[in-house]
Amino acid sequence: MNEEILINVTPQETRVAVMQQGVAQELHVERSGSRGIVGNIYVGEVSRVLPGMQSAFIQIGLDRAAFLHVADIWNHRQNHEDAKPIERILHDGQRLLVQVIKDPIGTKGARLSTQISIAGRLLVYLPQESHIGISQRIEDENERAQLREKLQHLIPTDETGGYIVRTMAETASEKELGSDIEYLRKLWSGIQEKSRAITAPALLYQDLGLALRVLRDFVNDQSDRILVDSRETFLRMKDFATEYTHAFVDRIHHYAGDRPLFDLYGVEEEIERALARRVPLKSGGYLIIDQTEALTTVDVNTGGFVGGRNFDDTIFKTNLEAAQVIARQLRLRNLGGIIIVDFIDMDNEVHRNAVLTEFKKALLPDRTRMTVNGFTHLGLVEMTRKRTRESLAHILCEPCPTLPGARRSQDRADHLLRDPARTGARIAPVRCARVPHPRFAESHRHLSRRGVAEPGDVGGVHRQADFAAGREHLYAGAVRHRADVRPAKSGPKDLRIKLRSHPRCSAAA
Numbered sequence: 001m002n003e004e005i006l007i008n009v010t011p012q013e014t015r016v017a018v019m020q021q022g023v024a025q026e027l028h029v030e031r032s033g034s035r036g037i038v039g040n041i042y043v044g045e046v047s048r049v050l051p052g053m054q055s056a057f058i059q060i061g062l063d064r065a066a067f068l069h070v071a072d073i074w075n076h077r078q079n080h081e082d083a084k085p086i087e088r089i090l091h092d093g094q095r096l097l098v099q100v101i102k103d104p105i106g107t108k109g110a111r112l113s114t115q116i117s118i119a120g121r122l123l124v125y126l127p128q129e130s131h132i133g134i135s136q137r138i139e140d141e142n143e144r145a146q147l148r149e150k151l152q153h154l155i156p157t158d159e160t161g162g163y164i165v166r167t168m169a170e171t172a173s174e175k176e177l178g179s180d181i182e183y184l185r186k187l188w189s190g191i192q193e194k195s196r197a198i199t200a201p202a203l204l205y206q207d208l209g210l211a212l213r214v215l216r217d218f219v220n221d222q223s224d225r226i227l228v229d230s231r232e233t234f235l236r237m238k239d240f241a242t243e244y245t246h247a248f249v250d251r252i253h254h255y256a257g258d259r260p261l262f263d264l265y266g267v268e269e270e271i272e273r274a275l276a277r278r279v280p281l282k283s284g285g286y287l288i289i290d291q292t293e294a295l296t297t298v299d300v301n302t303g304g305f306v307g308g309r310n311f312d313d314t315i316f317k318t319n320l321e322a323a324q325v326i327a328r329q330l331r332l333r334n335l336g337g338i339i340i341v342d343f344i345d346m347d348n349e350v351h352r353n354a355v356l357t358e359f360k361k362a363l364l365p366d367r368t369r370m371t372v373n374g375f376t377h378l379g380l381v382e383m384t385r386k387r388t389r390e391s392l393a394h395i396l397c398e399p400c401p402t403l404p405g406a407r408r409s410q411d412r413a414d415h416l417l418r419d420p421a422r423t424g425a426r427i428a429p430v431r432c433a434r435v436p437h438p439r440f441a442e443s444h445r446h447l448s449r450r451g452v453a454e455p456g457d458v459g460g461v462h463r464q465a466d467f468a469a470g471r472e473h474l475y476a477g478a479v480r481h482r483a484d485v486r487p488a489k490s491g492p493k494d495l496r497i498k499l500r501s502h503p504r505c506s507a508a509a
Contacts, residue, residue: 003222007211008262009230014210017267018218024270025365026331029395030210037062037100037110038388039119039207041191044112045200046094051087057109058098061201064109068098072113074128095200103389106293118184118205121216121244122169122177123151125184129162137167154178161188168220183244211237215245217367226252229261274332275393281325285318289329291393295338298326302344312351315344319355327362336368336387345379356381 004019011032018026030036044058047065057065070086090096102111118125132151134144147165154177155163169177191204198204208216211233219226226248228234234254241249255261262268273279279287284304290297300322302314326341341359346352352375359381360372370385 002224004224005214005218005226006261006265007228009233016210016214024267027392028210036103036389038103041099041205043195043198043200043202043204044096044098046090046092046096049087049090054086056086056090058112059201066110066112068112074115097195105390118187120180120184122166122172122180124164125161127161127188131162133164135165135167138170154181212240215241219248227255229255279329281321283318283321287322295340296335298341300343312348315346316351319343320358323355323359324362330385331366333392335391336385339383339385341381
């Protein structure tokens with residue numbers, strides 16, 4: 001399968017799109033001011049033990065205390081017969097080595113575990129375990145046995161930890177596996193030394209940024225090319241690949257075109273569609289996707305599709321098409337938790353089984369763990385999809401100040417910061433003064449402290465930003481070097497753009 005990975009980097013965010021046959025299948029967004037913390041390791045301090053919930057709140061240095069359930073305490077999981085209640089395991093003020101297994105979502109704090117796992121390119125290191133596990137995606141029993149035997153020969157005799165062989169290790173050589181073992185052992189040793197010398201709460205280990213996680217977690221043999229529109233990120237990825245993923249060095253390319261990368265591949269339009277409630281089907285039918293705090297519902301409708309032969313055949317074809325589109329939308333939107341799919345009612349048992357089989361087949365490429373329980377007696381398909389990070393809508397959309405609980409389209413602040421880069425290549429050089437709303441300026445004040453990207457990193461737009469003063473100067477045009485930024489010969493044109501909210505939102509503010 002022809003797969004390309006596109007990486008768009010701006011001062012405020014990094015966005016990744018996984019393309020298959022020219023169509024976006026996955027979207028990942030990491031904001032500079034709110035990076036995901038899944039995989040981070042902290043020295044935490046127990047702030048409160050809750051016997052009634054068999055849980056504890058742990059301070060790890062974030063705004064909200066993190067949450068640790070007794071089932072996620074490693075010692076408790078190892079002693080099933082002599083399991084102790086949490087109040088006999090933890091006490092207030094106790095230091096604890098913990099790892100984040102779920103990002104803070106909504107009003108909930110991060111979820112923690114005391115079972116540490118550190119991911120490498122080919123292996124996952126489990127310093128507290130002693131067994132060797134093999135990825136479930138490697139199904140051939142002979143191959144699983146060979147990988148286990150190969151790894152056992154490479155593990156040092158003084159090793160007390162265990163390993164999980166990742167899917168990417170199927171074709172790995174002994175040298176590559178040995179390098180991964182050495183890297184992971186050295187990393188864990190450094191974490192242990194740092195934990196002994198630091199005061200809680202404190203961060204000990206931070207997982208890789210999104211751009212480098214692409215090389216560790218996303219790239220595979222089907223990945224033909226990785227396009228990066230930031231020169232600095234491109235060089236960092238090249239260095240990382242040379243060190244750890246040498247086979248993919250030649251597939252990383254720097255995109256230096258005038259047209260924004262996501263516009264060129266139609267990803268911006270795909271993002272807009274992924275945030276919509278209604279998803280059209282090619283046949284004329286449509287889906288309605290509603291995301292709530294408790295679960296996500298997907299409703300399938302025939303819409304304008306009238307079919308050809310009979311009513312049952314029309315329903316069957318609509319449901320088959322919907323099964324493929326739903327699987328893709330779950331990945332695109334990163335929907336997790338409980339998901340209920342309401343396919344159009346089918347009386348024919350053969351049709352029901354065929355739709356369910358097609359749905360499970362369409363879900364196979366998804367990297368996220370999930371379970372599909374089949375049709376209930378009400379004709380609904382119940383499934384779960386592991387939720388470790390915020391959905392695409394929660395990352396990109398802002399809460400509506402007028403309607404509590406509702407979310408409006410893309411965050412206007414970041415959307416407007418992106419707009420000059422998308423239009424800069426299409427207009428003559430012009431000097432602009434943009435005066436943002438005070439709340440916009442406050443929420444993006446950190447950009448003036450972090451500095452501003454070079455022109456080539458933001459699609460040909462040179463910025464002079466001072467959000468603290470409430471204005472930003474933009475030099476728009478197809479510029480590649482700072483020396484190219486100069487007013488037009490006829491003199492600079494001044495544009496003052498006031499950012500306006502919807503009247504109801506302004507009144508509510």
